[in-house]
Amino acid sequence: MPKRSYNPSASEEDKMPIVEKLYRENQESDALGGGFCDDDDEVQERREQISEMRQKRADAAFSSTKAPDNCEKCEKVLMDSWLWERYNCAVCDACRDDKGEHKLLARTDVKTTYLLKDCDLDLRKPPLRYWAKKNPHNPRYGDMKLYLKCQVEARVLEVHGSWEDLELKKELREQSKEVRSEKRFEKKLKDLRQQIRGNTGVRVDFGKAHTHEFGKESHVKEDTWKRTCTTCDYEEVFEKL
Missing domain, CATH: 3.90.530 (Nucleotide Excision Repair Protein XPA (XPA-MBD); B Chain A)
Structure with a gap:
């Protein structure tokens, strides 16, 4: 049986909850609409x-x-x-x-x-x-x-x-939620690391902040100099007056 056509007015559709809108669109007939019919x-x-x-x-x-x-x-x-x-x-x-x-x-x-x-x-x-x-x-x-x-x-x-046992169970439930939230965050972070590593071929560690360690400065031209980080090859160009 083909799905029934459903063409609400613009004002009706704006006011309609999304669950009802989706439910209507996927029903074969009004008789099966679970109460969501005209x-x-x-x-x-x-x-x-x-x-x-x-x-x-x-x-x-x-x-x-x-x-x-x-x-x-x-x-x-x-x-x-x-x-x-x-x-x-x-x-x-x-x-x-x-x-x-x-x-x-x-x-x-x-x-x-x-x-x-x-x-x-x-x-x-x-x-x-x-x-x-x-x-x-x-x-x-x-x-x-x-x-x-x-x-x-x-x-x-x-x-x-007892009420004390209820509060204890609530605390344990909140702790479990926090643990699950942390695990989801760690998984997302791990996936992001793998994605960046796959695109660049360079391992990225978001857990530690990198501090540049520059080597010897070299003269480029006139007042322009540069120096390179010895650990990540970052190059900084600056001027000396």
Whole structure:
């Protein structure tokens, strides 16, 4: 099947992310475009349906959990609690701290900041509940999965043992990155040396600065003199008054 033609306007193409642009150009048809096609309303509606079904399946595993009688913060009767409905966190709306322990964290940030893997979030029992929301950068991209900070921190202690161990693992990861970066730099430097040596036939050492050692000066004409380095044959011409 030949690839479909795709001719966006200049303004559309300028605003379009490069990943979407390349994806569109290499699809055989809109049906295989993974959501990147021109019928935006239909595609968006289908994506929302799929997202809703996935969220319901994820929430179903927690539907049988019985709510406690009291809020674990103020110990009053647990009446209105968005945190319980969304995350099974027994904290009432009055005690909810959106900027602190009840802050919502994106999955990518959770994995980067706390060094948690997919299996730590999805497979370790019990799996962490999440709230799927549209990607704020582009609704055509996959939904963002938001996790509750206090539950993430509890999982961190299960996985890493302590905050000190987490910081140690972060340091070791940074050191590994530095070592890999140094190795890449050394390889590039070695390749450059080999390339220059192949072109000139002269060995070049970037690690040591060369200091010229000049021999005896010789007269050229009138006030012009010259001298030559005894190690690299560099010739310097100068004037004497």
